Amino acid sequence: MERHGLGRHATTALVFAASALVRAHRGGIDAAQADLHEAAGLQASLTDFAPWYGAEVSVLLARAALRLSDVRLAREHLVRAERRLARVPGAIALQERIEACWSQLESLSAPGHAPTASMTAAELRILRFLPTHLSFREIAERTYVSANTVKTQANAVYRKLDVSCRSDAVARARARGLIDL
Numbered sequence: 550m551e552r553h554g555l556g557r558h559a560t561t562a563l564v565f566a567a568s569a570l571v572r573a574h575r576g577g578i579d580a581a582q583a584d585l586h587e588a589a590g591l592q593a594s595l596t597d598f599a600p601w602y603g604a605e606v607s608v609l610l611a612r613a614a615l616r617l618s619d620v621r622l623a624r625e626h627l628v629r630a631e632r633r634l635a636r637v638p639g640a641i642a643l644q645e646r647i648e649a650c651w652s653q654l655e656s657l658s659a660p661g662h663a664p665t666a667s668m669t670a671a672e673l674r675i676l677r678f679l680p681t682h683l684s685f686r687e688i689a690e691r692t693y694v695s696a697n698t699v700k701t702q703a704n705a706v707y708r709k710l711d712v713s714c715r716s717d718a719v720a721r722a723r724a725r726g727l728i729d730l
Contacts, residue, residue, distance in 0.1 A: 562591035563606050565585075582617065585614065604634050611626035612650055656726075680728060685700050686699075
């Protein structure tokens with residue numbers, strides 16, 4: 550997009566939204582947040598455009614926001630998606646994606662769940678490594694921080710997920726869609 554000068558076209562909002570989701574999935578928190586912001590800005594300039602397109606962008610933005618543990622932002626994008634969906638009769642697949650995203654959001658907001666919206670970017674980076682066989686020292690080497698910093702951030706993740714060990718943190722994070730199955 551950048552090479553061909555397409556980055557500022559409103560229709561590239563979907564590309565930036567997809568990129569935000571992929572980058573969040575891969576643990577590129579800062580890049581994901583930048584893409585999410587860019588997509589939202591481009592989406593705002595989509596006037597008199599196909600409502601299904603705007604709804605698709607909103608769903609991807611909501612999924613990326615959930616991946617980044619921003620429940621409030623995810624909710625805002627899902628509300629926008631539903632507004633646009635109302636102007637697209639018969640969009641069953643789109644409606645199913647919106648409902649699935651609402652379900653994931655509601656599971657994050659359910660009573661007894663720690664508020665993951667308060668997880669920092671550093672904690673989300675560490676969370677991505679918890680399902681691996683890597684020790685805290687090895688995670689530290691890969692993230693260019695000290696092993697003590699990794700341990701501190703992992704403990705913060707455990708507290709925010711309301712668990713006491715690594716395996717429980719992984720299970721809870723998977724159930725909430727913060728990491729893949």
